[in-house]
Amino acid sequence: MATVKLLLRTEKSDASGEAPLYIRITKDRKPKYISLGIKIHPKHWNEAEKKVKKAHPNSQRLNNLLAVKIAEAEGVALTLETAEKNTPAIKIKEAVLGKTSESFLKYADHYIKALEKNNQISTTEKARAVFSKLRAFLRNRDLLFDQLTVTFLKSYERHLKDEVGNSTNTIHANLRVIRRIINEAISEDIMSFEKNPFLKFKLKLEKTVKAYLTEEELLKIEELPFKPGTRKYDHRNMYVFAAYAGGLRISDVLQLKWKHFDGERVVIDTHKTGSTVSIKLPAKAITILDGYRTSSSRQDDFIFPVLNPLKDYTNPRTLYTALSAATTYTNKDIRAIGEQIGFSGNLSFHSSRHTWATRALKKGMRIEYVSKLMGHTSIKTTQVYAKIVSEELDRAMDVFN
Structure with a gap:
């Protein structure tokens, strides 16, 4: 002291x-x-x-x-x-003497406000949650760039694990946000590259098992006798559709309109990355969509009746709130559906994306095509599915033992 x-x-x-x-x-x-x-x-x-x-x-x-x-x-x-x-x-x-570095927290606030101004609402909310935890740790004290050291990061990492109870991967996600903002500050010459604590601090990440369905499990979900017009019926159909339609994310399935479907393929700008994907739909996916078409269907109508058709979603904040609520509700039903078919583990809508990718690779689709259809910016992201398929083949060889 x-x-x-x-x-x-x-x-x-x-x-x-x-x-x-x-x-x-x-x-x-x-x-x-x-x-x-x-x-x-x-x-x-x-x-x-x-x-x-x-x-x-x-x-x-x-x-x-x-x-x-x-x-x-x-x-x-x-x-x-x-x-x-x-x-x-x-x-x-x-x-x-007043010769202190700038406030990291104030810089982060400006950075987060810029994200929101750029309509990156989801990223904004995640960053705000990260800094809410950090401020609680600091007990409302300021944090200067000079104070961002390896010692500080280790102390905060221990706090998130021992006091907050975060998992290794949640801590990884939190620290990545902090690292991203530090890198932004370095690019603006607010912090020197040599003082970046992440040069010596290694982020930890635990391997997670991606949940996905086998052909038999997917068929069981398809055959569940839900009453048409109910929410669970719609949520099941959305899930199965995504499992056949290139693993579209729930944010894209919820916003899918008839103008995006030409009777053979879906062309949509993805909500998360903004990249355009064009997916030729297999018969099963087309059958699901045809079940929702009526004589009064208009091009600008949502295909799946989940979002309010009378509400204006041009405001990014309004859209984010609606998608978040719908995703939570849908995942609750998908989890219950997983229990109905005896799926081991918690099933979520995102597993339909994993299901499509593993099925596509098993059926012989080239990994570059899988990557393109999923809207991945790097094939490295897709390679995890190739590894899953490879591990399944290894287990299959155990029959000779």
């Missing part, structure tokens, strides 16, 4: 015998001095109490000033050391 004291440096006395007053900050036996710009004759200085004696004509005013300066220095030292125990004395001195 750093110590902060007043010091009359008599060795620096001038010709009149007056000596300058300094604040001395000591950390790990290394002192740093801050000049207060005040000189006092040793005869007017009470060394034991670290105060100006009453005999000095301005003792009251000077002692008040010194008390404020000491309090400020102690406050800065405490703030820095609470965030990072190994804060050196030089950093505390710079902070007291």
Whole structure:
């Protein structure tokens, strides 16, 4: 812990015998001095109490000033050391002098506001959740770029694991957001590349099992006798449709309109990445869509009757709220459907995407085609499905044992 004291440096006395007053900050036996710009004759200085004696004509005013300066220095030292125990004395001195780096939290706020202004609502909300946790950890203290060290990241990582109860992969996702904003600050020369703590701090990630259905399990879901017009009937059909239609994400299935379907294929700009996908639908997917077409269906109508057709979704915030609510409701039904067919584990709508990818690769579709149809920006993202199929083939070979 750093110590902060007043010091009359008599060795620096001038010709009149007056000596300058300094604040001395000591950390790990290394002192740093801050000049207060005040000189006092040793005869007017009470060394034991670290105060100006009453005999000095301005003792009251000077002692008040010194008390404020000491309090400020102690406050800065405490703030820095609470965030990072190994804060050196030089950093505390710079902070007291006002030579501090910019606020990381304020920069992050501007960054998040820019995301929202750019209508990246989902990314905005995720980032806000990440920084809500960070602010709770800091207990409403500020966080400067200089305080973003490996020691700080390790401390925060332990907090998320032990106090918040986050999983390794949730912690990974949180720290990735922080890393992304640090990289943005580096690109704007607000933080130097050499000070990036992620150069020495390795993000941890645990392997997760992607849930997907076998052909038999998918067929069981298709054959469940739900009553037409019910929500569970619609949610089941959306799931099965996606499992045949290139693994479309739920945000795209919910917004699918008749204008996106020409009777043979679906052409849509994906909600998540904005990339355009064109998918020639197999007979099963077309049959599902045809079941929703009526004589009054218009080009601008939603195919699946989940989103409110009378509501204006041009506002990104309104659309985000509606998609989030519909996704939660749909996943609740899909989880129940999974239990109905005896699926081991929690089934979610996103598993329809995994189901399509693994089925496509098993049926011999080239991985580049699978990647393109899924709207992946990198084939590396798709390779995880190839690995799943490869592992299944390895297990199949066990019959010879």
